[in-house]
Amino acid sequence: MSKTMQAAFVKAPFEVECREVPIPTVKEGWALVKVKACGVCGTDMHIARSEATQWQGFGHEVAGIIAEVGPGVKNVKEGDTVVLESSSYCGVCDQCRNGRVDLCNKAPNFWRKDSMGFADYILAPKECLVPFNNLSFEVACLAEPLGVALDMTYTADIALGNDVLVLGLGPIGLMSIPLARLKGAGRIYAVNRSGGKRTELARAYGADEILSSMDAAVFRKGGVDRALVSAPPSTITQAMKVMNYGGIIAFIGIEYGPGATISFDANDFHFKKTQLRASHASPAIYYPTVLQLLQDGHFDGEAIISHVMPLDQIGEAIRIMRDSREDVLKIVITP
Ligand SMILES: [Zn+2]
Ligand SMILES: [Zn+2]
The missing domain is CATH 3.90.180.10 (Medium-chain alcohol dehydrogenases, catalytic domain)
Known part of the structure; x- marks a missing residue:
């Protein structure tokens, strides 16, 4: 050597x-x-x-x-x-x-x-x-990023039939799509402004609808039951507005400067019984599970x-x- x-x-x-x-x-x-x-x-x-x-x-x-x-x-x-x-x-x-x-x-x-x-x-x-x-x-x-995506998916506590909104289509957001499906998501909405490989993969990974923006979003239940946010913190505010009663938002992200501070309507948060939860896969504890998912082909x-x-x-x-x-x-x- x-x-x-x-x-x-x-x-x-x-x-x-x-x-x-x-x-x-x-x-x-x-x-x-x-x-x-x-x-x-x-x-x-x-x-x-x-x-x-x-x-x-x-x-x-x-x-x-x-x-x-x-x-x-x-x-x-x-x-x-x-x-x-x-x-x-x-x-x-x-x-x-x-x-x-x-x-x-x-x-x-x-x-x-x-x-x-x-x-x-x-x-x-x-x-x-x-x-x-x-x-x-x-x-x-x-295994490492997939564990991060799995932590976010677990944090959102997706139940059978829940409609899920995925905000942020970097590798973590993309990886969360098939994981949400495996957890029994009903309809999966993903948001991406432009086309390109990310949109293509979101579809291939099982997103039912790709929304070009949150403003134009129409959801079959009026809103969504779960949101997986791996986008800048301001996106949490957008997610808050479209959560159904009892919705859960899982967030992962790091931001520097003023963008790290957000505000949202606390009354809306209260009356809708929304939950906002942070995901941080450190320690990285899900390797046996994600390696199995990769080996079994449940995650491509x-x-x-x-x-x-x-x-x-x-x-x-x-x-x-x-x-x-x-x-x-x-x-x-x-x-
Ligand atoms: Zn990493
Ligand atoms: Zn310890």
């Missing part, structure tokens, strides 16, 4: 660089993973746009092969194919002991290390390593991968994501 590897680093705004760096050394409780696929995520775009004030490694939707395990790593061995939980739980804090591992973020993780998933190798703690079989690496690395992973690109084109991948959103679904980097 050569002692150096290629790794990508990012600095805001939108500067990306591949460098030759030392391969990380394993330590107790950690394993070295040969990265075979790493998805480009909206979070990477936030990092590239403004978060990375200094050069930093990035890429967290990782599938690969265990290259070496450190002392004390028993759950995987060299040669195992794994996906990486982007964050895990510790098992010993109060939240974990109270059975709410979903509220823990205290486990060791691979964030903010020198390099991350856009590299030939990544060092990861044993808690994050989830073995898988019978999937390509490109599809397996979808191939369909959402629009680009597969080598590591040295990561800068180009970020630019494509920024400049031609409508024609980009999921970009997977294969180091």
